[in-house]
Amino acid sequence: MDFHILGPLRIAGTDGSTSSGPGALKQRALLALLCLNAERVVSTRQLTALLWADDPPRTAATALQVYVSRLRKHLSALGAEPGLLATRAPGYVLDLGQRHQLDLHRFESAVADGRRASALGRLAEASELLAFAVALWRGPALADVRGLALLDDLGRRLDEQRNAAHELRVETELRLGRNAWVISEAWGLVADQPLWENLYLYLMVALYRSGRTADALGVYDTLRNKLVERLGIEPSLRVRTVQRAVLSRASWLEDRAALPLVS
Known part of the structure; x- marks a missing residue:
């Protein structure tokens, strides 16, 4: 059985069937928190805080037992x-053992392996691992149970x-010289998060290496305008460093190994 929380809550049964989880919000929330803490005991106090915040009813303990039974x-x-x-x-645990899997665990393992491969210079391997990790996502984590404050906070952390992981993969692809991919991917990511400065940095470098100097400078102007208009601040020193390097056609911009020094 597979549990999926990197997106709306989903369960893949042992017979190949798929469920969105229990219909009741509190039961789905209960399962979500147990998944987030898979293999670790979640206390009844934590579960009560999740389900009723600061105002649990007198029957909270009994109601929790009913929710667990239904789940x-x-x-x-x-x-x-x-x-x-x-x-x-002092509570309950989702004991996955060897027969069950959680997409969060696969994601964290693939990212960790990708970071190690990148540190060792095995960039193609790192790229494959990070691509696998990112592909596990189906939208914002715990997307259908974000109405509860605790899960909203935990979902945002995920x-x-x-x-x-997205950022590390973009950097890895840039170090591999896959500039066209970086340009396409970075544009898509900044469309969703228009103030993500490091992505603009990678985008500028990829455009410059593709012979599109004017476009690289245009990306800087786009970011600067957004930061000034929305936040009243200038781009970071790292981004400004890349902009000046593009203007002066600095030789290090063509050196793939130099990129981590500014990231």
Whole structure:
């Protein structure tokens, strides 16, 4: 059985069936928090705080037991064995073991392996690992349970991990000399996050290396205008350094190995 939280909550059953999880929001939220803490016990206090924030009813403990029971029935209908959602003091644990998987774990493992490969200069391998990691995402993490404050915060943290993986992959592709890919990907990413400065940096370098000096300078102007208009600030020193290098046609811009020094 596979659990997917990198996007809307989804469960892939042992028989190949797919479920969006329990219909009730609180049961989906319960499952989401257990997935985020897979293999670790989540206390009843944490679960109560998730489901009722600062105003739990007197019957919260009983209601939580009912939610857990219903969640177990839902998982059982998808082919899960009874021990998957276990009672373990001081709360409950999603015990994945060897038979079940979580997309977050696969993502974190692939990113870690990608970083190690990049540090060792195995850029093609790093690119493949990071591409796999990014492809696991289907939208904002926990997209369908973001209405609860705790899960909204946790989801945003996961989204930042996705952004970091995107950025590392773009840098890796640039170091591999795949400028056309970097240009296309970076434009798509900044369309969603128009103030993501490092992406503009990589985009400027890729455009310059593609013989598009004017376009590279235009990218800088675009970023600067957005930062000044929205935040009243100038681009970072790193971005300004690249802009000056483009203006002077600095030789290091053509050196793939020099890029990490400014990233």
